[in-house]
Amino acid sequence: MSTFVDNDQRPLGHGRMLRKEDRRFVRGRGTYVDDISLPGMLHLAVLRSPVAHARIVGVDTLAAEAHPKVKAVVTGAMLAERGLAWMPTLSGDVQAVLATDKVRFQGQEVAFVVAEDRYAARDALELIDVEYDVLEPVVDVRRALDDDAPLIRDDLEGKRDNHCFDWETGDPAATAAVFDRAEVVVRQELVFPRVHPAPMETCGAVADYDRVEERLTLWATTQAPHAHRTLLSMFAGLPEHRIRVVSPDIGGGFGNKVPIYPGYVHAIVGSMLTGRPVKWTEDRTENLVASGFARDYVMQGEIAATRDGRILGLRSHVLADHGAFNGTAAPRKFPGGFFGVFTGSYDLEAAYCSMTAVHTNKAPGGVAYACSFRIAEAVYLVERMVDLLAAELGRDPVSLRMQNFIRPEQFPYTSRTGWVYDSGDYPRAMAEALRIAGYDELRAEQAERRSRGELMGIGVSFFTEAVGAGPRKDMDMLGLGMADGCELRVHPTGSAVIRLAVQTQGQGHETTFAQLVAEELGIRPDDVDVVHGDTDNTPYGLGTYGSRSTPVSGAAAVLAARRVRDKARLIAAGMLEVAPEDLEWTKDDSGGRFDVRGVPDTGVTIQQIAMRAHGAGDLPAGVEGGLDAQISYNPDNLTYPFGAYICVVDVDPGTAVVKVRRFIAVDDCGTRINEMIVEGQIHGGLADGIGMALMEFIGFDEHGNCLGGSLMDYLIPTALEVPDWECGTTVTPSPHHPIGAKGVGESATVGSPPAVVNAVVDALALYGVRHADMPLTPSRVWEAMQGRAAPPF
Amino acid sequence: MEISLTVNGEPVTRDVEARLLLVHLLRDELGLTGTHWGCDTSNCGTCVVLYDDEPVKSCTVLAAMASGHDVRTVESLEWEGELDPVQQGFMECHGLQCGFCTSGMLMTARALLDRDPDPSEATIREAISGQICRCTGYASIVRSVQWAAAHPEGKRS
Numbered sequence: 001m002s003t004f005v006d007n008d009q010r011p012l013g014h015g016r017m018l019r020k021e022d023r024r025f026v027r028g029r030g031t032y033v034d035d036i037s038l039p040g041m042l043h044l045a046v047l048r049s050p051v052a053h054a055r056i057v058g059v060d061t062l063a064a065e066a067h068p069k070v071k072a073v074v075t076g077a078m079l080a081e082r083g084l085a086w087m088p089t090l091s092g093d094v095q096a097v098l099a100t101d102k103v104r105f106q107g108q109e110v111a112f113v114v115a116e117d118r119y120a121a122r123d124a125l126e127l128i129d130v131e132y133d134v135l136e137p138v139v140d141v142r143r144a145l146d147d148d149a150p151l152i153r154d155d156l157e158g159k160r161d162n163h164c165f166d167w168e169t170g171d172p173a174a175t176a177a178v179f180d181r182a183e184v185v186v187r188q189e190l191v192f193p194r195v196h197p198a199p200m201e202t203c204g205a206v207a208d209y210d211r212v213e214e215r216l217t218l219w220a221t222t223q224a225p226h227a228h229r230t231l232l233s234m235f236a237g238l239p240e241h242r243i244r245v246v247s248p249d250i251g252g253g254f255g256n257k258v259p260i261y262p263g264y265v266h267a268i269v270g271s272m273l274t275g276r277p278v279k280w281t282e283d284r285t286e287n288l289v290a291s292g293f294a295r296d297y298v299m300q301g302e303i304a305a306t307r308d309g310r311i312l313g314l315r316s317h318v319l320a321d322h323g324a325f326n327g328t329a330a331p332r333k334f335p336g337g338f339f340g341v342f343t344g345s346y347d348l349e350a351a352y353c354s355m356t357a358v359h360t361n362k363a364p365g366g367v368a369y370a371c372s373f374r375i376a377e378a379v380y381l382v383e384r385m386v387d388l389l390a391a392e393l394g395r396d397p398v399s400l401r402m403q404n405f406i407r408p409e410q411f412p413y414t415s416r417t418g419w420v421y422d423s424g425d426y427p428r429a430m431a432e433a434l435r436i437a438g439y440d441e442l443r444a445e446q447a448e449r450r451s452r453g454e455l456m457g458i459g460v461s462f463f464t465e466a467v468g469a470g471p472r473k474d475m476d477m478l479g480l481g482m483a484d485g486c487e488l489r490v491h492p493t494g495s496a497v498i499r500l501a502v503q504t505q506g507q508g509h510e511t512t513f514a515q516l517v518a519e520e521l522g523i524r525p526d527d528v529d530v531v532h533g534d535t536d537n538t539p540y541g542l543g544t545y546g547s548r549s550t551p552v553s554g555a556a557a558v559l560a561a562r563r564v565r566d567k568a569r570l571i572a573a574g575m576l577e578v579a580p581e582d583l584e585w586t587k588d589d590s591g592g593r594f595d596v597r598g599v600p601d602t603g604v605t606i607q608q609i610a611m612r613a614h615g616a617g618d619l620p621a622g623v624e625g626g627l628d629a630q631i632s633y634n635p636d637n638l639t640y641p642f643g644a645y646i647c648v649v650d651v652d653p654g655t656a657v658v659k660v661r662r663f664i665a666v667d668d669c670g671t672r673i674n675e676m677i678v679e680g681q682i683h684g685g686l687a688d689g690i691g692m693a694l695m696e697f698i699g700f701d702e703h704g705n706c707l708g709g710s711l712m713d714y715l716i717p718t719a720l721e722v723p724d725w726e727c728g729t730t731v732t733p734s735p736h737h738p739i740g741a742k743g744v745g746e747s748a749t750v751g752s753p754p755a756v757v758n759a760v761v762d763a764l765a766l767y768g769v770r771h772a773d774m775p776l777t778p779s780r781v782w783e784a785m786q787g788r789a790a791p792p793f
Numbered sequence: 794m795e796i797s798l799t800v801n802g803e804p805v806t807r808d809v810e811a812r813l814l815l816v817h818l819l820r821d822e823l824g825l826t827g828t829h830w831g832c833d834t835s836n837c838g839t840c841v842v843l844y845d846d847e848p849v850k851s852c853t854v855l856a857a858m859a860s861g862h863d864v865r866t867v868e869s870l871e872w873e874g875e876l877d878p879v880q881q882g883f884m885e886c887h888g889l890q891c892g893f894c895t896s897g898m899l900m901t902a903r904a905l906l907d908r909d910p911d912p913s914e915a916t917i918r919e920a921i922s923g924q925i926c927r928c929t930g931y932a933s934i935v936r937s938v939q940w941a942a943a944h945p946e947g948k949r950s
Binding site: 018019026202250284285687716722 | 810812813817820821824825826827828829830831832833834836837839866867868870871876880881883884885887889890891892893894895896899914917918919921922923924925926927928929930931932933934935
């Protein structure tokens with residue numbers, strides 16, 4: 001009989017079971033895509049456009065083909081002959097696999113080389129001669145729809161402008177009415193600049209096409225292996241059952257690894273052409289310049305309130321920069337992602353948002369970087385506007401929020417834009433953050449420091465997330481519903497394997513999902529193997545992003561385990577010769593068992609039941625052998641995690657450098673499965689938020705040259721730029737998730753940027769600053785202090 | 794050109810291109826894939842190895858420069874089945890998530906503790922400030938190094 005030896009083996013909730021996957025990572029024995037090496041493997045390098053907008057006059061590959069180590073050189077024209085020059089994006093647009101007619105952003109793929117080693121492939125790129133007829137680029141999103149703006153998408157039949165889509169939500173008439181009668185209206189333009197997820201592992205793939213079996217194996221840095229398999233099949237014409245996509249260990253995703261990139265297709269084509277495995281690994285510049293960016297919204301915010309602080313309405317127009325191709329990953333009915341939750345945590349009377357998305361000569365992508373489908377932008381909008389209102393009214397930002405929160409008794413709460421918030425207790429989370437921060441003492445300290453001319457700022461934000469996409473009736477990607485499959489098998493000796501549709505990129509699924517199954521079956525987490533990231537060995541589902549693993553696949557795992565337990569009850573009833581309803585499930589430190597009700601310790605353990613399920617002896621009538629379950633979980637609703645964040649900054653009045661002194665984060669993600677992992681997710685997101693607020697920025701010059709193309713230019717926080725985190729917890733379970741969990745992966749990334757910006761603006765109040773756009777670099781803060789705040793272009 | 798160096802205590806002789814980077818010698822020639830590569834500009838630190846006991850970024854060292862020197866990678870930390878205290882510390886304190894920056898962080902932590910067995914939090918943050926972690930927000934890495942400092946004999950202490 002196995003027993004729980006110590007805290008390390010607690011299945012759920014309490015303590016901090018250490019991660020099972022760490023055993024290989026601390027030994028350097030993870031297997032990332034670039035670690036894969038196959039016999040005869042070739043290497044692929046991509047030639048990219050040096051300019052943002054140009055017509056391709058000619059591509060001369062003769063010298064590259066003559067390189068002794070080169071096996072293939074491929075251009076857009078060659079792909080076009082095979083019908084492979086363009087591929088669908090996740091938003092139903094198309095994107096060039098290799099440019100044929102024009103290049104539309106700096107870094108766009110123009111040709112690729114397959115050679116015997118990495119260095120030779122790179123050498124051969126230098127031998128390709130491309131003649132460009134350079135065109136005027138569209139760089140400024142505000143000018144993309146001007147009558148004289150150059151046309152970017154002349155590949156689309158009948159396209160006359162750079163318009164991408166329009167979208168709206170809410171009630172414009174009702175919102176106009178509350179604005180008309182409001183005593184106070186505050187308006188502010190807010191720019192959430194283009195940033196990049198920049199996972200430490202760049203994107204890459206190893207493609208191995210077997211010409212005899214006509215079978216493709218693709219190891220790729222993908223957060224959604226099943227969706228990639230389906231899309232590759234639809235696009236490349238390969239039968240789906242002859243494609244295996246493997247997502248091995250992934251060195252961080254943050255949304256960057258959701259899209260299908262041209263490089264994956266290059267590797268496949270390269271393997272088909274050469275008959276050998278082909279590896280493509282992008283370098284850091286390629287990752288920053290050409291792969292999926294995030295944000296890039298220019299938001300006009302308007303908030304209406306009464307003089308005594310009752311928020312009546314919120315209105316916004318968003319100008320969204322989607323780059324050259326619309327590569328946004330969002331459910332089809334939600335082209336603006338979940339921006340519709342922009343009313344945030346407040347019970348107001350009316351809201352309306354309109355959005356215009358445009359094309360520019362910039363890289364495609366969007367909705368990456370841990371944003372829960374644009375909720376990062378939405379939370380930033382509402383939390384800045386509430387702070388601006390507080391400043392206008394002379395109110396404390398906490399008391400204004402407390403006055404307007406959706407009240408606990410109002411849940412489930414239907415927002416003015418139609419989202420049904422499942423559960424919440426906002427005042428409790430806010431109060432906990434105030435307690436940890438010592439808020440009143442901080443304000444007293446601030447007043448004292450201000451009297452000495454020191455610039456101390458205290459920033460508050462309160463976020464509500466909407467995660468766990470999603471219900472099939474509302475949500476799909478390119479027609480693929482967003483339900484998750486899950487398969488659980490219990491072996492004869494009582495250990496188990498669970499096969500998941502989601503794929504970890506560091507979130508600790510091998511531990512968390514083992515804990516979920518262990519809790520339900522009364523076995524040890526170490527006795528549960530977690531299989532994921534391999535389409536041949538896992539049931540179908542749409543992958544890990546948008547904080548959806550716990551709310552969707554986590555629910556699937558629990559329900560599969562409960563289905564197994566239901567069958568175990570029937571088998572146990574046969575073993576004990578009683579009716580199933582006379583059995584009682586109990587679980588203690590020695591494991592799970594069915595006992596005859598009222599007669600403890602007379603029953604059978606889950607291990608004994610498993611052996612009977614697979615073994616000799618009769619099973620009850622109608623019960624098949626084995627102890628397995630497979631389900632596909634379709635969530636009833638999204639889940640709505642929330643939290644209260646407080647940031648304390650000091651701004652140096654001489655250098656305008658912002659130092660984050662403290663950061664308090666109270667998160668409510670419902671039931672927590674592994675406290676340690678949940679807190680780790682929050683820590684990482686808080687660092688992301690400080691990065692976006694203070695330093696991360698993908699900028700462009702007037703020619704469309706990307707100014708954030710290396711980690712010398714695209715600044716990411718190090719250990720010196722972030723404080724130790726002060727985390728707190730409240731638990732408000734989700735009523736529709738089987739264990740009440742809500743998901744947490746993106747909460748902190750979503751909630752923290754406005755806390756930092758609110759803190760910096762608060763610090764600069766002495767200078768009369770009411771707003772400054774991110775990133776709040778020393779130069780931008782300095783400009784704001786001189787009264788010259790400007791949007792970041 | 795022919796180079797000879799010591800990698801994880803073993804002598805290695807190879808005929809390499811003069812431009813071959815140390816990180817590619819380790820990963821592609823010697824199969825030591827525990828050392829990762831994350832940028833070309835010495836900013837990210839996923840490629841940190843010990844070079845004559847000093848942490849260096851192996852993407853910025855030519856294999857030829859390493860000839861005659863002693864190189865140690867993450868694969869050398871476990872000794873006779875016992876994890877190094879820094880490895881145990883990272884497991885105990887959730888000092889890693891995706892694991893990609895971990896090898897470099899472990900090597901820097903080892904070098905730090907070799908010269909300063911009881912570093913302050915500020916010293917630890919300074920020591921790892923040339924390396925980027927996108928997952929942990931660093932606090933748990935700091936605690937992991939502190940755990941290792943408090944347990945110089947690993948889990949037995």
